[in-house]
Amino acid sequence: MRRALLALLALPASTLAQSTGGIVANTSTINIAQCTGTPNTEVGLNDTMTLSLLWSVALNSSVSFNTNGVYRLYAANQQPAAGQGSPVGTSCTTPANSSATGFVSAQVGSDMDAGAQTITVARDFNMSAVIAAAGFNCTDTTTATVYLCVQWVNGGSPDGWATSTLTLDRTTPSAPSLSSLSAGDGTLYVNCSGGDATYKAKATSLADSSVHFSNQLSSCGNLTISGLTNGQDYSVVAYGMNSANNPSLASNSVTGTPVQTDDFWTHYKKEGGRDEGGCSSGGAAGLLGALALLARRRRKP
Amino acid sequence: MRPLARSALAGLVAGMACVARAQAPWGSVEVGAGPYVPSIDREFGGTATPYRDIFGGSPAPMFRAGIAKAVFTGQGTVEVGFRTGFYTKSGNAVQSTDPSVKTSDRTSLNVIPTSLTVTYRVDQVYDRLSIPLVPYVRLALERYNWWVTKQSSWVEKGATNGWSASVGAALVLDPVDPSAARELRSEVGILHTDLYFDLTKDWVNDFGSTRSWDLSNSRLSWSAGLLFVF
Numbered sequence: 448m449r450r451a452l453l454a455l456l457a458l459p460a461s462t463l464a465q466s467t468g469g470i471v472a473n474t475s476t477i478n479i480a481q482c483t484g485t486p487n488t489e490v491g492l493n494d495t496m497t498l499s500l501l502w503s504v505a506l507n508s509s510v511s512f513n514t515n516g517v518y519r520l521y522a523a524n525q526q527p528a529a530g531q532g533s534p535v536g537t538s539c540t541t542p543a544n545s546s547a548t549g550f551v552s553a554q555v556g557s558d559m560d561a562g563a564q565t566i567t568v569a570r571d572f573n574m575s576a577v578i579a580a581a582g583f584n585c586t587d588t589t590t591a592t593v594y595l596c597v598q599w600v601n602g603g604s605p606d607g608w609a610t611s612t613l614t615l616d617r618t619t620p621s622a623p624s625l626s627s628l629s630a631g632d633g634t635l636y637v638n639c640s641g642g643d644a645t646y647k648a649k650a651t652s653l654a655d656s657s658v659h660f661s662n663q664l665s666s667c668g669n670l671t672i673s674g675l676t677n678g679q680d681y682s683v684v685a686y687g688m689n690s691a692n693n694p695s696l697a698s699n700s701v702t703g704t705p706v707q708t709d710d711f712w713t714h715y716k717k718e719g720g721r722d723e724g725g726c727s728s729g730g731a732a733g734l735l736g737a738l739a740l741l742a743r744r745r746r747k748p
Numbered sequence: 749m750r751p752l753a754r755s756a757l758a759g760l761v762a763g764m765a766c767v768a769r770a771q772a773p774w775g776s777v778e779v780g781a782g783p784y785v786p787s788i789d790r791e792f793g794g795t796a797t798p799y800r801d802i803f804g805g806s807p808a809p810m811f812r813a814g815i816a817k818a819v820f821t822g823q824g825t826v827e828v829g830f831r832t833g834f835y836t837k838s839g840n841a842v843q844s845t846d847p848s849v850k851t852s853d854r855t856s857l858n859v860i861p862t863s864l865t866v867t868y869r870v871d872q873v874y875d876r877l878s879i880p881l882v883p884y885v886r887l888a889l890e891r892y893n894w895w896v897t898k899q900s901s902w903v904e905k906g907a908t909n910g911w912s913a914s915v916g917a918a919l920v921l922d923p924v925d926p927s928a929a930r931e932l933r934s935e936v937g938i939l940h941t942d943l944y945f946d947l948t949k950d951w952v953n954d955f956g957s958t959r960s961w962d963l964s965n966s967r968l969s970w971s972a973g974l975l976f977v978f
Contacts, residue, residue, distance in 0.1 A: 629852035631899075632841070636852045707844035710855035710898035711802045714842055715788065715961075718796040722961035726907040 468505035468609025470595055472498060476614045477574050477593065478691040482585035484575030490647060490686045490694040491660035498577055499569035504599045504607035512564040516601030519559070520572065522581040523552035523594040551582030552594075561599055564607070583615055591615045616691035620644070623667050623687045623695065628703035633677055635703045637661060637670035643687030643695065648672055650681040653702070663688070675705045772821040773871075773939055773977045775829070778814050780944065780973015783807035784835050786857075787953075787962040801847060802839040802855060810835040810859070812971065816867060824870045831863040831888070841898060855898045859963065863888040863912070871977075874940075880920035882942065888912045890952050892963045908963045909954050916946025918975050942975040 473495070480487045480494050487494075500520070506512055525548070555577050559570060578585065581593050592612050599607030623641030625648075630636075637648040648661040648670040659681075661670040667685065675681060681704070684697040709717065712724070785807045788799040816829025841853040869884040890912055895905035921941045922929035932938040948969050954960035 631851050631853040634853065706851060708841040708851045708853045708898075709844050709847065710841050710853075710896060710903050711798070711839070711857055712855075712896040712904040713844075714802060714847060715798040717847075718792065718798045720788075720798060720961060721791055721959055722906065722908075723959055724904045724906045 468503050468597070468607065470500055470502040470597060470609045470611035472500050472595075472611065472613060473569070474498070474613070476616050476691045477578060478693045479585060479617050479619075480693075481574040482578045482583065482615060482617065484573065487694060489649075490688075491649065491658075492647075492688075492692060492694065494692055496574055498572045498574045498613075500572065500595070500597075501566050501569055502597045502609040503565040504597060504609045506564070506599070506607040510601070510606045512561075512599070512607065513601065514560075514562055516561045516599050516606070517558035518561045518566075518570075519598045519600060519605075520555040520570075520577075521552050521596045521598065522555055522577045523550065523596070524581045524583060524591065525550045526592075526594055527552065527596065553580035553582075555580045558600075564599075577613075578615060585617065587617050588619070589617060591617075614691075616689070616693060618689060618691075619693050620687045620689040620695045623685045623698045625683065625685045625698040625701050628683055628701050630703060630706045631671075631673075632708040633675050633705050634671060634673045635675060635681060635683060635705055637667075637672065637683060637685055639667040639670065639685040639698060641667050641685075641687045641695075641698075643667075644690045645688045645692075646670060646685055647688065647694075648683055648685040649697075650675060650683045650703075652676070653680040653682055677705050677707045680704050773818050773825060775815065775817040775827055776975055776977045778816075778831075778944065778973055778975040779812070780971050781809045781811045782948075782969055782971025784810035784859075784969065785966040786859075787964045787966045790962050790966070799857075801842060802850075803837045803857065804839065808835060808837045810861065810971075812861070812973070814863070814865065816865060824868055824872055827865070827867045827869070829865045829867065831861075831865055833861050835859040835861065853899055855896065855903070857894065857896055859892050859894045861890060861892045863890050869918070874920050880923050882918040882920060884914075884916055884918065884944075884946075886912075886914040886916070886946070888914070890950060892952050894963065908952055908960050910950060910952030910964065911955075912948050912950035912952075914946045914948040916944055918942035918944040937978055938976050940975075940977040942977065943972070944975045945970065945972045 478494060480492060481496055484496055486492065555572055577593065583591060593615050595611045595613065597609045598605040620643040621641065623639045623643065623646060625637065625639040627638045628635050635650055639646065645663050645665050646667040647663045650659045650672045659672050659674055661672045664670060670685065680702055682700050682702050684700050686697060687695040786799065789797045810833055812831050812833035814829050814831030816827035818825050818827050820826035836856055836858045838854055838856040840850040841855045843849040843851055865886055865888040867884055867886040869882050871882045873879050874882050888911060890910045891907055893907045896903045919942060921943055932941065948971065950964045952964045953962040
């Protein structure tokens with residue numbers, strides 16, 4: 448992220464001043480959980496709720512940056528109108544919220560100290576607050592563009608600004624189909640199919656209702672839920688996630704039971720195998736004896 | 749001796765002189781592979797088959813690479829060398845309460861075979877008779893370091909010693925492309941490039957110890973590969 452900003456800042460200062468300032472975010476997409484601010488515990492997803500931003504503001508050509516001003520972050524649900532001043536210093540907030548056009552824009556949080564024209568230590572914001580400022584409804588089922596704008600305000604009207612956009616993805620993928628489970632030692636292997644970006648499975652104990660999740664993989668056929676109790680029945684469902692990490696509804700449920708398993712060595716020993724593991728002394732003695740015999744014969748004239 | 753026979757013998761001797769190798773070999777390097785099935789089940793005398801239960805009966809390749817130094821280059825070449833390699837076989841772990849049921853947990857047997865070898869190559873067959881086939885015999889002290897895993901975690905490890913005897917032949921490839929052979933000789937120092945095939949009987953059971961399993965190949969095994977004589 449910082450590298451991208453540094454690349455942006457590598458532009459000549461005059462070019463930056465004449466163009467739009469830049470904002471670099473820790474994500475390009477906000478999903479439903481991030482929109483609502485509520486982690487999706489049902490699927491065991493733990494998306495960050497923090498939007499971390501770095502920026503560098505472009506200044507109105509008539510001013511120079513100083514530390515007396517403040518930064519303000521605005522979020523809007525439509526692209527702000529251009530051509531409002533030179534440069535478009537007030538574009539974040541004009542036109543003002545308008546029921547006629549549906550334009551909604553609001554400041555996110557309080558004014559921030561503006562210690563430098565380029566922010567290189569990320570400023571953090573609550574994602575749901577950003578979405579709320581832009582007037583989006585998290586229960587919608589479409590994707591939308593969130594317009595971000597950082598203003599630098601020194602006294603009166605803004606004299607510097609930086610813009611960027613994020614995608615708000617409120618779509619959900621189709622649920623995968625769980626075809627079978629196979630048992631391992633404290634483990635259930637999930638075999639499912641679907642057309643989603645990633646998959647995750649959840650096992651719920653029928654004995655004590657404890658919940659266990661698989662790793663999240665791009666292949667539905669390799670999900671593994673471990674840490675289970677052998678001999679206990681578990682109800683397993685799978686979820687598909689889209690690229691924004693929005694989960695599908697649960698798949699069909701299949702019940703499975705992990706079992707104690709024997710690896711090859713354990714099976715060999717249970718069958719009465721005589722090897723004791725390690726480097727057996729008898730074999731070592733035999734090998735040394737053979738080597739000594741060779742050495743002795745070699746020394747003979 | 750009849751005149752015809754004398755002439756033939758004289759021609760053969762002359763031919764032998766013409767193709768006599770001008771340079772004694774330093775040694776050789778070989779890479780190869782062959783099928784391997786350890787005889788672990790042998791100790792049970794048919795009452796149990798733990799190896800077959802998990803890994804089945806099909807062989808998996810055992811890869812080998814070795815280097816040997818020529819210590820005698822008179823009538824043929826005697827080499828002493830060192831070989832190592834790798835073998836791995838994976839299967840499904842079995843259910844503890846019912847070993848006849850395979851589970852989805854994976855378990856594997858891994859072996860690193862190392863050998864100290866003494867090889868005698870009858871390379872005068874090629875050097876003097878121009879027959880591109882070099883028979884050889886080999887005796888080796890073997891040490892198989894092995895370990896068993898379950899779901900990529902170590903379960904047990906150990907080492908089993910033994911010895912082996914091989915007989916084989918190396919097909920000299922130089923006549924296939926003499927110009928390439930000359931380039932290899934002048935630029936890399938490879939005197940001959942051979943394709944070898946050998947049969948091996950091994951006894952890798954800690955010299956008959958009653959406390960060791962048997963990692964000998966379950967049958968008279970073969971291996972094949974490339975041999976570079978320097």
